[in-house]
Amino acid sequence: MSSVTGFFIPPVSYFGEGALLEAVNFIKTKEFKKAIIITDPGIAKIGLSGKVTEILKENGLDVAIYDQTQPNPNIGNVTAGLKVLKEQDSDVVVSIGGGSAHDNAKAIALLATNGGEIGDYEGVNQSKNAALPLVAVNTTAGTASEMTRFTIISNEEKKVKMAIIDNNVTPAVAVNDPSAMYGLPPALTAATGLDALTHCFEAYLSTAASPITDCCALKGIDLIQESLEEAYKNGKDTKARTDMCYAEYLAGMAFNNASLGYVHAIAHQLGGFYHLPHGVCNAVLLPHVQSFNKKDEKSNNRLAEIASHLGAKENTADSTIERLHEFNRVLSIPRNLKELGVKVEDFEILAENAMKDACHLTNPIQFEKEEVIAIIRQAYEY
Ligand SMILES: NC(=O)c1ccc[n+]([C@@H]2O[C@H](COP(=O)([O-])OP(=O)(O)OC[C@H]3O[C@@H](n4cnc5c(N)ncnc54)[C@H](O)[C@@H]3O)[C@@H](O)[C@H]2O)c1
Numbered sequence: 001m002s003s004v005t006g007f008f009i010p011p012v013s014y015f016g017e018g019a020l021l022e023a024v025n026f027i028k029t030k031e032f033k034k035a036i037i038i039t040d041p042g043i044a045k046i047g048l049s050g051k052v053t054e055i056l057k058e059n060g061l062d063v064a065i066y067d068q069t070q071p072n073p074n075i076g077n078v079t080a081g082l083k084v085l086k087e088q089d090s091d092v093v094v095s096i097g098g099g100s101a102h103d104n105a106k107a108i109a110l111l112a113t114n115g116g117e118i119g120d121y122e123g124v125n126q127s128k129n130a131a132l133p134l135v136a137v138n139t140t141a142g143t144a145s146e147m148t149r150f151t152i153i154s155n156e157e158k159k160v161k162m163a164i165i166d167n168n169v170t171p172a173v174a175v176n177d178p179s180a181m182y183g184l185p186p187a188l189t190a191a192t193g194l195d196a197l198t199h200c201f202e203a204y205l206s207t208a209a210s211p212i213t214d215c216c217a218l219k220g221i222d223l224i225q226e227s228l229e230e231a232y233k234n235g236k237d238t239k240a241r242t243d244m245c246y247a248e249y250l251a252g253m254a255f256n257n258a259s260l261g262y263v264h265a266i267a268h269q270l271g272g273f274y275h276l277p278h279g280v281c282n283a284v285l286l287p288h289v290q291s292f293n294k295k296d297e298k299s300n301n302r303l304a305e306i307a308s309h310l311g312a313k314e315n316t317a318d319s320t321i322e323r324l325h326e327f328n329r330v331l332s333i334p335r336n337l338k339e340l341g342v343k344v345e346d347f348e349i350l351a352e353n354a355m356k357d358a359c360h361l362t363n364p365i366q367f368e369k370e371e372v373i374a375i376i377r378q379a380y381e382y
């Protein structure tokens, strides 16, 4: 196996209040003419996509819009958005929203220049051509999809999520403006923040972790410990929201390069099977997967190292895991998979599909199917 590690992030990223306008300046300097906005009905309803449309029009661009992206976007969303793009002959894509809008936009921008169907690009670096330039305006903190080379698209017929990991889907510009997040409701703030925490954990324990991704993961955990509860309680707190922007971006830098583990491998199946929110699935699974990972000595040590960053009582793996349960309680995350409506009779197929998901390849322990079922059962009965 090669010992070379790569490190991938977008060429340009903007942070802080006013970042959105900075991104519009970027679009102007590139002399794009026709922008397509990819977003979802929630973002359209709060008027954010309308506001960006106005700003782009004021700056001389034609603007088309596809605003029907669903949570856990599916092949139908990609096809419908691509149709609008072709009708307009767009030269730049602007995604506004959380992971769902960005993932849909990435898939659309990739197909616009490569042709075919999104399923053709499942796996790692399957495309030939650079995607259309994507300016990703983030509104959750979050998936970090606004800066990663991943796009996760559901195959609604097969009830599975496809992972497309491709340098060509990395956005040209990532925008994290906290003012786009002040209205994010507490439950979504909690779920998306715990998704970012999961990225930090899985990247820190990953077999592909490097000193760079370790730094990103630990600093991400520091900021989440400092500010997630505050952002949850007071969504308009500028410092807490700004900290969470940096935290989720750092978490993205970590997992974009060190990849993930069994929390995401299983969570993707729950999302594909039952349409459950990604962050909630991760939050429920995170402590349980770690209680299995700690059987590996290096992982046990790494979980103990995380303790002081996460405000755990003692510097042990068990204390870190207990702190994760406490986080879930304080942020009103459902207690277990039973509460989420997962069915015992599906454990087997969920475990089988999780073992096919590329995210598990860098988990510190490669579990047998019976062990994956045992993790799911523990998270169900807890
Ligand atoms: N590509 C990646 O790197 C990556 C990584 C992790 C997860 N994902 C994917 O991302 C998706 C989940 O994304 P998400 O958790 O960001 O949620 P989401 O994009 O599905 O959004 C959830 C809901 O929140 C609403 N919303 C978003 N921002 C808002 C705001 N500021 N104010 C009010 N409402 C707002 C949306 O309208 C939507 O109804 C899943 O499909 C998951 O698989 C992708």
Ligand SMILES: [Fe+2]
Pocket (backbone or CB within 6 Å): 143, 195, 196, 199, 264, 278, 282
């Ligand atoms: Fe995630």
